[in-house]
Each structure stands twice: as C-alpha cells, then as structure tokens.
Amino acid sequence: MTASTTDHNSFVLSAPALLADSHTLIMDAAIAVIDGIIQACHQRSKILEQFPGLPEVHVDSCVLTPGFVNAHTHLELSFLAGKIPGPADFPNWVLQLIAAYPSIGDAEEIFSQSALAGAQESIRFGVTTVGDTSRQHPIVRPALQRESPLGIVSFGELTALGRSRKYLDGRLAAALNQPEAENLMSIGLSPHAPYSVEGLALQKIVAAAREHHVPLSMHLAELREERDFLRDFSGPLGKSWMLMRHMDLLDDQIPPFDNGPIHWAQHYGLFNAGIPVILAHVNYADDTELDILAGSGAVVAYCPRTRNYFGHDAVTPHPWQAMQKRGISVCLATDSLASNPDLSLLREAQFLYRNDPSIPSQILWRMITAEPAAALGLGSRIGRLAPGYAADILALPAAKEMFASSAAVCDYLVREAPLPQRVWIRGRHVFSAGPST
Numbered sequence: 001m002t003a004s005t006t007d008h009n010s011f012v013l014s015a016p017a018l019l020a021d022s023h024t025l026i027m028d029a030a031i032a033v034i035d036g037i038i039q040a041c042h043q044r045s046k047i048l049e050q051f052p053g054l055p056e057v058h059v060d061s062c063v064l065t066p067g068f069v070n071a072h073t074h075l076e077l078s079f080l081a082g083k084i085p086g087p088a089d090f091p092n093w094v095l096q097l098i099a100a101y102p103s104i105g106d107a108e109e110i111f112s113q114s115a116l117a118g119a120q121e122s123i124r125f126g127v128t129t130v131g132d133t134s135r136q137h138p139i140v141r142p143a144l145q146r147e148s149p150l151g152i153v154s155f156g157e158l159t160a161l162g163r164s165r166k167y168l169d170g171r172l173a174a175a176l177n178q179p180e181a182e183n184l185m186s187i188g189l190s191p192h193a194p195y196s197v198e199g200l201a202l203q204k205i206v207a208a209a210r211e212h213h214v215p216l217s218m219h220l221a222e223l224r225e226e227r228d229f230l231r232d233f234s235g236p237l238g239k240s241w242m243l244m245r246h247m248d249l250l251d252d253q254i255p256p257f258d259n260g261p262i263h264w265a266q267h268y269g270l271f272n273a274g275i276p277v278i279l280a281h282v283n284y285a286d287d288t289e290l291d292i293l294a295g296s297g298a299v300v301a302y303c304p305r306t307r308n309y310f311g312h313d314a315v316t317p318h319p320w321q322a323m324q325k326r327g328i329s330v331c332l333a334t335d336s337l338a339s340n341p342d343l344s345l346l347r348e349a350q351f352l353y354r355n356d357p358s359i360p361s362q363i364l365w366r367m368i369t370a371e372p373a374a375a376l377g378l379g380s381r382i383g384r385l386a387p388g389y390a391a392d393i394l395a396l397p398a399a400k401e402m403f404a405s406s407a408a409v410c411d412y413l414v415r416e417a418p419l420p421q422r423v424w425i426r427g428r429h430v431f432s433a434g435p436s437t
C-alpha cells in the first residue's frame, strides 16, 4: 500500500466514466466529495462549475465505481491462507483449523497481524467494507481500529451449546463491547452455527441484538449434516465427531429439533426480528424452506468459491437464483482465507459469470455492492455512488471501448475482474497500484 496523495478528504474526482450503480453510467464524469461524503455525481464540467473551490484529482483510463462490500468473512483466519488444501471435508477441516491455531502466548500477535493482512488484501481487491465475523474480537477489533482504514461491521462470534451455555452472558457482554473512538467500525453479533449454539441461546442472542440495535450474522444451512445434529446429535457433526467428544459439551438439556436448520432458526426467533440478519451460505434449502426465507427479511451471503472448496457444487447447485425469484436478497461473499483462494469479491462474481455467462452481470454487480450494503444495514450509506453516500470509490482500469452502456461496463468488469488502480475509503486515498497522478 502506498502513502496517500490526497490527505484531505474534500476534492473533485474525475474520470472518463463513472458507474454509479448497476444501471447508471455517466461519461466524462466527476464526483464532488466534502469531508468524505459524496455531494454530487455528474458530468465533469457541471461538477467543476458547481464546486469551484475543490481541488481536482483526475484518473485516466479508468471507470469510477463504488467500493465492494463483503458481507461475510473472517479476517482473523488470514494466517491460514493456503494451509488446508481442498476439496475439504467440513468436520475434518474444522479439526485442521483448530490444530493450526496459535498458542495462547502467540495469539495476540498472530490474530492481530492476520486480521490486518486480511484487511489490506481486501482493500487491494477493492473491498471497502466488510462484515467481519470474529471469535477473537478482543484482539482483532482494537488492531483493526488502530491500523486499518477498512470499513468494518465486526460480528462478535458466539457459541453456547450444552455445558458451555453458562458462558453465554459473559461472551455476549464482551461481544457487545463497543469500540471507543468514532471511526469506521460498528459491531454486530454472530451466533456461530446450529451445531454450536442451542436454540434457547440463539433466542437470547437475538434478544440482545434487538435491545442494542445491532445486526446479526449466522452460518445457517451450510451443511446437510446440520439436520441430523439438530434431530438427535447424530451424523458427522454430532456426538461421534472427535471435536464433540473432546469438548464434551452435549447434555440432555439441549432440546432436539426435527425439521432442519431453517425451521429451527425460525422457531427460535432469528427471522423478522426487526434488525438486519445475514445468513452465511444457505447451501441447502428446499421449497418450503425457501418460502420461510422469503418471508424472513434475512439476506443470504453466498460464498461461491468457498462452497466449491467444500465440494457442495458436486452435490447440488446453490439455490441463489431460486432465492432471488422469491424475492430473497442474496449477496456474494468470500468467507475466509482458510477456505477461499483470496478475498476478492469481484472474483466471486467472475467465478459465477465464467461458469454461466447467461447470468446478467448487472445482477452480479448488485450482489457485490448494493445488496451486501443493505445486508449490513448500511444501504443508505455505502454500495453506490450518490449524494449523501460515503466516498468509498474505486478507479478500475477500463478502455473507452468498454463504455457503451452500464451493461457493457458490468460485463467487462465481471468478466475480467481488473484490480483497482486506486481506492478511496470515506474520501481518504488508501491504495494506489502504481505511480499516483
């Protein structure tokens, strides 16, 4: 990352083209930014006339776009990049992940450096805000706040199952611990998964999120085996799993549930709770379950390359298009470097587009900008370039021939996944790929 050349965050940014959202392309365009907030997006001549006092920064051979929003990742696991080769069997992957964890003495250093490396990689790929699910939040939040310009919703990850339920109150209090200074971080809560959080604990976490008006994020219907676990603690995630045997958490007070993770989440109040809810993965859902999701207000974070890594694509395609047909909002996300080759959200879109070029690229574009912004409860502040929105802006290299229409620009960007030339977050120039102008 190079030093900022625009250390004030009030300026006019101009370029040959600007893609404000999936359907709005402005040629010979400029953005007026004051104190990190977009005041206007228009043709350059009009902006210069309207904001004569602002210095102009011009980028050539680029299209300006909103920064990408990655609604589901785990920055603290970046130290595991490439360490667990796929295709991976999930229960075994968890064991390998735990085996690779640092010792207590090294944890602070490794998790803070890991989160910072993940934040830096995100920015390099044009991601300007993340929903970061963090088990190590007492370490990771201060490190990111101190040293990273990335916008972050930090979901404190919680487990509470069987004999560990007694720790939930303390874990909740710690996860709700707000960062002190005014900055780019806000918090949320993440009940981990149906095989690590029991129903009554989920209910309690939802109540806490409602009381504190913070968003929720949960891994749900990621694995077919969740159903067996909920029913009678059988299957590869159940009492025979080496991790469950080792932790010895299961007791007879966990209420069994017959009807799979989506009905379970509904039963324990995760849906229609009046707060943003992100469901990570939802790899498996039948028609009845899709109907529940359609009325739930929750957003699905689909992680295509991580799903592929775990071999789910070989079992059945992800139902994301059926979800969208029912009106369920779906965004793309990366998950962590422990299961994904990189933290590029644009490459998630590219992965889908290359497998099926009939998918409209403008839909994929929304799934990495406006939809994840709304999923995080930030839909009126980030995810598009418009007055009142944060100046989270990318300059993506593109030749003039690409600028025929918004659809043509989206086609090109999703097909080629170019790396940003420059990145601004809240009007601050945070990354430059080459010599700055």
Ligand SMILES: [Zn+2]
Pocket (backbone or CB within 6 Å): 072, 073, 074, 133, 219, 280, 335, 336
């Ligand atoms: Zn995850």
